Amino acid sequence: MKKISLISFFTFLIIGLVVSLWEKPDHTVEVKWEKFVTDPVKKTKVVKSAPLEEDLYRLGQKPKVKTSKKISKPTKKKFTNYSRLPSSTRAQNREILGPNPELFKKRKVEILNRPKKEWKENLAKKLLRGRDKDKVSVFIKKEKSLIQMERNGARYIEQVVVSIHKSRFGTTGYRAFIDSETGSVLKTWDRTVHEYGPFKKGISVKLINL
Amino acid sequence: MKRGILLQIILSSVFLVGCLGSQSGGKKRTSAGVANTPDTVSPGYGRYLTDNIVGLSGNYNLDSSTNLALFLNETPQFISNNNFLKGSCTAKTSTVSECYEVIKTQNSGFTEFSDRRFAYPVNTEEFLQVQAFGNSRDIIDKFLSTQTFSFDLGVGLPYISSYPSTLYTNVNKPYFFKGKKVTVWANSGDANAASYSPSSQVINLGYISTVNNVFVAQDPTVTWHEYGHHFNKVAMSTRTITNSGTGPTAELGSLQYDEAGSINEGLADYYSYFMNGREDFGDWALKFVNRARPMTEGSSIHQSTVSETFNGRMLYPDYLTYEPNEPDLIIEDVHNSGTIIAHFLVALTKSIQTTCSYSNEVARKMVLHLVLETLGEMGDLSAKGYDTAIESTINHxxxxSFEWVTKVNPINMRSFVQVLSKYFYRTLGDSTNALCAGGAYNMDQYEVLVDSYGLLLFKTYNLDGNGLITGHLGPLKTVTDTNRVKSTLVKKQFLKIDPRENKFDFIVTDDRANMKAIIDSLVDVGRITGWSPQIKDDLRFNNGNARISPGEIVGIIPNLYNDSNITMGGVNVLANDWDHTKGGKPCNTFEDEWPLSSEGAADLTAGEGVQGGCNYVTRYNGENAALEPNEVVSPVCFVQMAVNGVTQWVTQDVFIAERGPETEMCLDPDNNHRDCLVRFIKGADHSFYSKINPKETWLETLGQGETPEIKDSNTLIMEASPWISPGTKFRCRLRARFTNCEDCWHDSNNNNDNFKDYEFSGADPYKIFHLEFQVVD
Known part of the structure; x- marks a missing residue:
């Protein structure tokens, strides 16, 4: 009897450990931005960066301040690792987009990818590709985790807002669907409408016959 | 004695009244203008300009040193009961509690007005914020009021409205873009900045760099223009958001220059007219960069000889590149092209006002009603267009649908005016509605007005949409041909690659710095999603020799020529996948009659007339494997290969199966091997050109010399795999069309009704031409 109790105890302990460590898709709906820049030393590497004070203001995360009568200096916010939020805050289901969503629920469709927690870093690397000489900051805010039904199967995707700030150029942004495994951008919309400025410049070419 | 006491009483009463003042504060106007300081207003009140100072004064020649305080209203205006510039908005019984807000700059948080007095000297940051807040509230309130008026018309009258019946009750709040608040940066610190970002719902207002002390927020017409972009987004997305609160919503404009973007700008200009009834836009802030815009031919901003007569209108496509301030310039820009739409809508407003005996205020509401109905239908990504429609009635x-609205069958001047005309016909043009002086607006009169702008480019009102099943079921309402006098339609056969001697077919640009700049720019604005992992990050193989070499990313601009006697407008080239192969071989059943059977064309002896055949166009863009297992859309580029000693054209996947490389070395190794060797980057696989004059190329029309300036919207971007053997020949089958094309949009086999949406996956609506090149080392 004692042995059975001990075995049961350790069984439940092991099960509990396995469940807590098992990598589940992160359905967390985030409300904050994460910033990525090129490593100042290893230019080919992309690293997560603590947002600067001006970044927090720009992205609306900065708390309100008083007028010039009495301006109190705001405290810097610490960067939070959202993938470590307790499971109770994670949404349990991904919304399914596209035709025949019931096929996914019935498991009658091929799964085209597997979510990875590095998808955001991978996205940042793609957006900062070849930018080691530029002063570019990429801000990513996850909005939703979804499943997209495609011709060949179902794909795990993330809906994000991307904001790109280039020094001397300003800020531009858009919404996008991102592959939850590779971080590849699949579709973009809600792109900034610029009236004037460097985002609308052309290039000069020389005319040579093909 | 008694008289003295009486005089004292009278005088005392006068002084007492003067000291008490009104509830909202005292009058403090001096020769220096209104002393706009907190002590001159009561809590909750402040002062801001309700129009720019040119509009308020009637004086276009005010210079940058003008004191804005001279034009403030002495009587304070109610601003807010809050300490911060945040506002709510309500439409019918639905409220968005956090509807709009104004902050100081992009680097600051909220300004706290601890005493709730919002009057500040005009040269302060606080004034700019209050100014932007007041203008925001004014336009949002008026927009929602007009939207509810429009909605009530739509559900109350017996015509098919594009409004979702649950517009104001749906939890997603589609009437105000999911109820998301708009944030205005009243002084962002960016030079000449005026932008609207739908992803973050930010309106960015900067400063004018050419003069001192002029800030964009000082000009309400510009603030309202930016809100116009937001409201265009709201209108385009109402049906989509009603259907689902997740995923993309349609955009009005996808390239740096295209006609959808031009329409967006023209509509945004119109929102300024909608607010103040004035026919000039940006005539304070933009005056200092010489880019104020008129909205009527009678405006003094026009430096040319346009007029408000049938023959004097801003004619499409001639005026697409016209700059009112400097008519000798030729500028391909969405703002310039958009002025045609703004002029048309103002002229329509005035015509409705006169013909239907409305006030100008009501006439503006009626025009906005038409615009909201039009955008609501055209932006529906659920592909219905109205509540009781079946899917695929519009937008495929x-x-x-997203790809159709953006690229395949995009909104252009023709389609926008066609749908607007449909709603005009169903509302003001229908006597049962009695919306025009108790009767109907005469449709011939309407068509003549549209034609005077060169916009009568459609042959029917397309009442039945473009759907697979319903697209030709009628009813059919045709345009009276004799009303089409100034609007000109040209057959697609006249659009060619320059056929003249000693002229080039395409411009190829592979300069490393240029291409890196283009690629980075396109990634930043979200137009492309990146480039192949096979191409180096620094484009080190781009050698600038204007040829296509392995490992390069190149820009390609077709040298398009107009061989007709009529200007072509809105020329559009597509390099995206389409239905032109059968069994992995190129079909030769199209107008280009390529390739020959001996050169590898698809076998036509069997399997025709059904799915998979060359004469069958996929109904589902190749995306429904269940219903069309044999239908795919294929990349545009083929490779030349010797097959049993005979030179043939084959698809890229056939080529690499025979000659390599391995699929892991393809441009897209994980997903797609069908364009393994060369491909046009998605997003940069379509290009746009404003207009081409008769017997000229596009470059000649724009007056570009030996070193033309090219926009990214003019450029198709192609990747060439580093594994291509030098000497390999490719041939890419591209498609082109233009807005005033007779046979690109009208199906002559079906009473000139619009082509059904699915047909844009095929060849019929296009002119086909080829890009042939040999990869060099």
Missing amino acids: SSTS
Whole structure:
């Protein structure tokens, strides 16, 4: 009897450990931005960066301040690792987009990818590709985790807002669907409408016959 | 004695009244203008300009040193009961509690007005914020009021409205873009900045760099223009958001220059007219960069000889590149092209006002009603267009609608005016509605007005949409041909690659710095999603020799020529996948009659007339494997290969199966091997050109010399795999069309009704031409 109790105890302990460590898709709906820049030393590497004070203001995360009568200096916010939020805050289901969503629920469709927690870093690397000489900051805010039904199967995707700030150029942004495994951008919309400025410049070419 | 006491009483009463003042504060006007300081207003009140100072004064020649305080209203205006510049908005019984807000700059948080007095000297940051807040509230309130008026018309009258019946009750709040607040940066610190970002719902207002002390927020017409972009987004997305609060919503404009973007700008200009009834836009802030815009031919901003007569209108496509301030310039820009739409809508407003005996205020509401109905239908990504429609009535299908609206069958001047005209016909043009002086607006009169702008480019009102099943079921309402006098339609056969001697077919640009700049720019604005992992990050193989070499990313601009006697407008080239192969071989059943059977064309002896055949166009853009297992859309580029000693054209996947490389070395190794060797980057696989004059190329029309300036919207971007053997020949089958094309949009086999949406996956609506090149070392 004692042995059975001990075995049961350790069984439940092991099960509990396995469940807590098992990598589940992160359905967390985030409300904050994460910033990525090129490593100042290893230019080919992309690293997560603590947002600067001006970044927090720009992205609306900065708390309100008083007028010039009495301006109190705001405290810097610490960067939070959202993938470590307790499971109770994670949404349990991904919304399914596209035709025949019931096929996914019935498991009658091929799964085209597997979510990875590095998808955001991978996205940042793609957006900062070849930018080691530029002063570019990429801000990513996850909005939703979804499943997209495609011709060949179902794909795990993330809906994000991307904001790109280039020094001397300003800020531009858009919404996008991102592959939850590779971080590849699949579709973009809600792109900034610029009236004037460097985002609308052309290039000069020389005319040579093909 | 008694008289003295009486005089004292009278005088005392006068002084007492003067000291008490009104509830909202005292009058403090001096020769220096209104002393706009907190002590001159009561809590909750402040002062801001309700129009720019040119509009308020009637004086266009005010210079940058003008004191804005001279034009403030002495009587304070109610601003807010809050300490911060945040506002709510309500439409019918639905409220968005956090509807709009204004902050100081992009680097600051909220300004706290601890005493709730919002009057500040005009040269302060606080004034700019209050100014932007007041203008925001004014336009949002008026927009929602007009939207509810429009909605009530739509559900109350017996015509098919594009409004979702649950517009104001749906939890997603589609009437105000999911109820998301708009944030205005009243002084962002960016030079000449005026932008609207739908992803973050930010309106960015900067400063004018050419003069001192002029800030964009000082000009309400510009603030309202930016809100116009937001409201265009709201209108385009109402049906989509009602259907689902997740996923993309349609955009009005996808390239740096295209006609959808031009329409967006023209409509945004119109929102300024909608607010103040004035026919000039940006005539304070933009005056200092010489880019104020008129909205009527009678405006003094026009430096040319346009007029408000039938023959004097801003004619499409001639005026697409016209700059009112400097008519000798030729500028391909969405703002310039958009002025045609703004002029048309103002002229329509005035015509409705006169013909239907409305006030100008009501006439503006009626025009906005038409615009909201039009955008609501055209932006529906659920592909219905109205509540009781079946899917695919418009925009192909819910699966492909985003691509259809953006690229395949995009909104252009023709389609926008056609749909607007449909709603005009169903509302003001229908006597049962009695919306025009108790009767109907005469449709011939309407068509003549549209034609005077060169916009009568459609042959029917397309009442039945473009759907697979319903697209030709009628009813059919045709345009009276004799009303089409100034609007000119040209057959697609006249659009060619320059056929003249000693002229080039395409411009190829592979300069490393240029291409890196283009690629980075396109990634930043979200137009492309990146480039192949096979191409180096620094484009080190781009050698600038204007040829296509392995490992390069190149820009390609077709040298398009107009061989007709009529200007072509809105020329559009597509390099995206389409239905032109059968069994992995190129079909030769199209107008280009390529390739020969001996050169590898698809076998036509069997399997025709059904799915998979060359004469069958996929109904689902190749995306429905269940219903069309044999239908795919294929990349545009083929490779030349010797097959049993005979030179043939084959698809890229056939080529690499025979000659390599391995699929892991393809441009897209994980997903797609069908364009393994060369491909046009998605997003940069379509290009746009404003207009081409008769017997000229596009470059000649724009007056570009030996070193033309090219926009990214003019450029198709192609990747060439580093594994291509030098000497390999490719041939890419591209498609082109233009807005005033007779046979690109009208199906002559079906009473000139619009082509059904699915047909844009095929060849019929296009002119086909080829890009042939040999990869060099």
